[in-house]
Amino acid sequence: MRVLIADDEALVRGGFRVLIDNEPGMIVVGQAADGATAVDLARQTRPDVVLMDIRMPGVDGLRATRQIADDPDLADVHVLILTTFDHDEYVIEALGAGAAGFLIKNTEPRQLLHGIRVVTGGEALLSPGLTRRLIARLTHRTPRLDADALAQLTAREKQVVGLVAHGLSNTDIANALTISHATVKTHVSRAMTKLGARDRAQLVALAYQHRLVEPPDPAP
Structure with a gap:
């Protein structure tokens, strides 16, 4: 499973990379510090999943997600929003933009890896506790x-x-x-x-x- 990491914090990107690269069957194919770079790298590397932070400089994660979702050449790229903010509006906007899932950054590592597998398979994923409020x-x-x-x-x-x-x-x-x-x-x-x-x-x-x-x- 090919994963692209988009987060403006280098330490966060590094931590995710170590976790994913050490998981059998997964590999990080790129890292981006902003949404515009994430979209460009998605077009270059064609990952299965983009781990997308919401708040990034310039083009934020929601705009980047929408650009990926609207590109027919990236129809097989799934965006998994990963953020410290679990505000309902962010969830609604993310799903409306075309995100396949939404997790909070304090999610357990095994849940993150599970989330990558779920969205790669084309199924939706919401962080526990968010679904009822979203509904x-x-x-x-x-x-x-x-x-x-x-x-x-x-x-x-x-x-x-x-x-x-x-x-x-x-x-x-x-x-x-x-x-x-x-x-x-x-x-x-x-x-x-x-x-x-x-x-x-x-x-x-x-x-x-x-x-x-x-x-x-x-x-x-």
């Missing part, structure tokens, strides 16, 4: 999809989207519905296409925003 914020926002877009979903696709929104992986969904892993992937892919979601993170956001699944109890 609460999104469900009170003005819907961005019209009824025609929502009506395109089949009953099975809605069911699968609901399970995705509750955090189940494709394997979990396949086991729960007694269908094949490939069938789950097909349903997820079709739902993303119909709703205009770039990745699973945006699919989850849309699912709660448009009440395709009821949000969980906001109590911790």
Whole structure:
């Protein structure tokens, strides 16, 4: 797994590099101290995952994430936001910009490595504790999809989207519905296409925003 690190603190970049390079099957292919450099290096190195800090000089992490997401040549590059700030607005902006995941920097090393694997596989990742607050914020926002877009979903696709929104992986969904892993992937892919979601993170956001699944109890 090829990883690009974007953070304006050299010590942070160095620590992440040691952790990742010592993990079997992972390698750091570049480091950037600002968003503009991160985008340039993403185009040069084509990493599987970009570990992206939010607050960086010049082009910040959110703008850099949007530029990567909007570049069709970087469709296979997944951005994992890694920051000290877990403010809800940052999470919403990051997902809206096209990030595949969001973790706080004080995350345990094993969770960071797990996060890299998850987003490399095309699945969404949110830091523990953020999901319920994110859901609460999104469900009170003005819907961005019209009824025609929502009506395109089949009953099975809605069911699968609901399970995705509750955090189940494709394997979990396949086991729960007694269908094949490939069938789950097909349903997820079709739902993303119909709703205009770039990745699973945006699919989850849309699912709660448009009440395709009821949000969980906001109590911790």
